[in-house]
Amino acid sequence: MLLTLSLVLLLLHFVTKKGGGNSVPNVWQSLVELIYDFMLNLVNEQIGGLSGNVKQKFFPCILVTFTFLLFRNLQGMIPYSFTVTSHFLITLGLLFSIFIGITIVGFQRNGLHFLSFSLPTTVPLPLAPFLVLLELIPHCFRALRSGIRLFANMMAGHSSVKILSGFTWTMLCMNDLLYFIGDLGPLFIVLALTGLELGVAILQAYVFTILICIYLNDAINLHQNSFLFIIERKRGIYA
Template sequence: MAEAIHGESNDVAFLEHTLADLNQNGVSGEAFQCAIDFFGGGAPNPLDQFAINPLILMKVGKIYFSFTNPSLSMLLTLSLVLLMLYFVTKKGGGKSVPNAWQSLVELIHDFVLNPVNEQIGGLSGNVKQKFSPRISVTLTFSLFRNPQGMIPYSFTVTSHFLITLALSFSIFIGITIVGFQRNGLHFLSFLLPAGVPLPLAPFLVLLELIPHCFRALSLGIRLFANMMAGHSSVKILSGSAWTMLYMNNLLYFIGDLGPLFIVLALTGPELGVAISQAHVFTISICIYLNDATNLHQLRNFIIE
């Protein structure tokens, strides 16, 4: 029966036999169970592209480690970025007439310098340039990993909240360390604006602390939500178009043109969203760095 479902599902006699079996045996019939097994396990799930699968299982004592597809994806992305930077920055790699890779690296470097100079105030140019390489690495890594989900049979690392949350929290901790290095314990003064009456101080400290901590969440949630929603939409429409095309019916083929054109129309904007999220991520880091180094000077208010 299972072979018939897989190979002869368009056969009229097979369909009549299936209906007769269902009428006679109900949900306990063999045909019903085979159909459930086939259609329940064979129908593509749009969320399968986000599944984490272990590739190499490792165990140290009672602790289990797994090298998963996100690990492989991040390793490949990091290797590609480092390889590109190596060929551009190695001795003799920089050319007076830049090639495509060198032009890309120079473009990313210049692109990062603009928000660093515009968003981070109160610092000299030399101090600002210390942040530029680190932000450039973050931007480059995001530019390579965000559009990965547009490649068939690939894995979108930034579509998992725990991964983006770990990234945003590590950046948030680094920005907090920069704030303490720059201002010492005076960095905590942003929690209590000047001139606040003492009875209101605990409430205002809490009101300032909550949005400050939520910045770490907002970085990760924004990136995760955009990647998850966009790639899922493209996957669902692509699956619908492929299913209609696979039915070998002229009517379905004509009806397939609509979803197919929608998929093609969404591919470009989704690729743009994946790239723009890297830019938004970079701008957010620069804004948070400015607040950490200048103690939210533009946002502080005075309560008499």
């Protein structure tokens, strides 16, 4: 994890040294600008009900989270490296710390009214305590689900590549022409899975980050505003 953060900081340092980048960006500067613009658009689209300046307060945390997960997942594709995100305690600890921060933001902006996300307006008062308890449980399990999703996808893909690679190597070491010819099938499957794993590494970093934006939007605007915001976005897409 320290190695990943060091590489990211070195990349940003060399791209932005001497007060900024080149007027004609090179490959690395284009990569950094692409990630920056992509995350900025994601924050502006997913978090509603706030002005642009207020949204910028959450942007650094979201950008660092996405960048760390992206580089960490891609580093895990290097042979003999260590994939941190394929371990459940790492992903769970990362998301729980962010989830606690999101909950604090929700109480800061809405006060005790933040608890109303678990209580629909038409519910009879005697049922309110039971519904609040029932809704708080899935709310707390959001972090658990997201952590499991990232860990399970990374571990399953790496395990598949490891098993098929071992099977391919065993067939190559058989010193038999038939095994050598038959080894081409598993070899092509390993190559295809490796390409698929690269896509999964990028996609899981994006999914993890967009879920954080959705949870943050729910904490700021509560579920009713978040639902109206999604409807408005869909209407704009259909239009």
